[in-house]
Amino acid sequence: METRRDVFQAISDPTRREIIDLLAQQPMNLNAIAKHFEITRPAISNHIRILNECGIIVIEQVGRERFCKIQPDHLRQVSDWIGKYEELWIQKIDSFEMYLYQLKSKRKKHGGK
Amino acid sequence: MAENDLAKRTLTLKKKFDAPIDLVWEAWTQPEHVSQWWGPKGMAIQVVEHNFKVGGRWKYVMPMPDGKEFISEGVYSEIVELKKIVTSANFRPMTEGVEIRALFEQDGEKTDFTFSVVHATEEYCKQQEQMGFYNGLGSAFKRFEELLVTLNKK
Numbered sequence: 622m623e624t625r626r627d628v629f630q631a632i633s634d635p636t637r638r639e640i641i642d643l644l645a646q647q648p649m650n651l652n653a654i655a656k657h658f659e660i661t662r663p664a665i666s667n668h669i670r671i672l673n674e675c676g677i678i679v680i681e682q683v684g685r686e687r688f689c690k691i692q693p694d695h696l697r698q699v700s701d702w703i704g705k706y707e708e709l710w711i712q713k714i715d716s717f718e719m720y721l722y723q724l725k726s727k728r729k730k731h732g733g734k
Numbered sequence: 735m736a737e738n739d740l741a742k743r744t745l746t747l748k749k750k751f752d753a754p755i756d757l758v759w760e761a762w763t764q765p766e767h768v769s770q771w772w773g774p775k776g777m778a779i780q781v782v783e784h785n786f787k788v789g790g791r792w793k794y795v796m797p798m799p800d801g802k803e804f805i806s807e808g809v810y811s812e813i814v815e816l817k818k819i820v821t822s823a824n825f826r827p828m829t830e831g832v833e834i835r836a837l838f839e840q841d842g843e844k845t846d847f848t849f850s851v852v853h854a855t856e857e858y859c860k861q862q863e864q865m866g867f868y869n870g871l872g873s874a875f876k877r878f879e880e881l882l883v884t885l886n887k888k
Contacts, residue, residue, distance in 0.1 A: 707745060712774065714747055714849055720771035721761045725753045 628695050631675035636660065637668050641691065644678060648690040745851045755840040758847065759816050762836065768794070772806070788813055792821070808834070816840075829853075 632638055636658065643649065643657060655665045669689060672678045676695045681688045751758050761767045765784040773779040773796050783793040793807040805826045811833075812820035818837050824830040837848040 710745060710747060710849070710851060713772070714749060714847075716774070717761065717771045718749065718751060720767065721751055721753050721758060724761055724767065725757055728757070 626671070626674040626676070628675055628677065631672050631677045631695075634668065634671075636665075637672055640665075640668055640672060641677060641696070644689055644691045645693075648681075648688045650686045650688050654689065744853070747849045749847045749849075750841065751845045751847055752843075753845060754843050755816055755838055755845045758838060758845040762838075763819070772796075783807075786810065786813070 632641065639657070640654060643654060651662070651666060651669065654669070655662045658665055669678070669680070672689075673680055676692060678689045678691050681690060753761075761771070763786055765781040768784070769779055769781045772794055777796055779794050779796040781792075782795050783791050785791050788810055790810050791807065792810070793805065796804040796806075798804050806823065807826075808821045808823035810819065810821045812818060816838060818835070820833065820835050823832050823834045825832075831853075833852040835848075835850040835852065837846075837850075839846040839848075
């Protein structure tokens, strides 16, 4: 499959967001994760695979168990992206305000309109 | 569309400008002023179209360092003199199908200004929803941010 995996895809699904929430508290194996959901184990397994491919979680083999562990650095991309978008508008309004005050002082110097 | 839903799709910024409302209105609406502040710092923009009336089109073009153009354009859907401007807006390449609302309210020699970006199209909403982007920072994100802080401390 040629699908591009990134952090935004990882969090595009509510079940995956819940899994992220769960794993953020502690690493868990698949069975423990599956117990929190009413969907089938293969479905959970598929979400885990996607999260893994998106770089959100790593899977560590400990003895016979496979533990899923979260990788917080990848999630940071999301908050960075959102920050930038909001920042853009804040900057535009700031830029307007600065210009407005320049205009105001210019008008004052020239004795009003 | 429920009001609650609208709030989820809206980014709102509020400011009090230390300038009288007629000056704020003029600076916001007149093309010779817009060209001075619309672009990011130090970036000149060109006002290609500025038909300031309901149904009128506006289009600003900003040349980018890589030779491409960043285009902002839209159509005014509501104009109430010294009070309110509503316009559709596309920012290419970045965000398309949004609505921008600018509200002006006189407060003596000052002006209360409320600026909102409403993500209107279903597709864009979906995209934003996928990113958990509700009103700047969605509840999912607040949780993620808290998680990040906790995890980084570990």
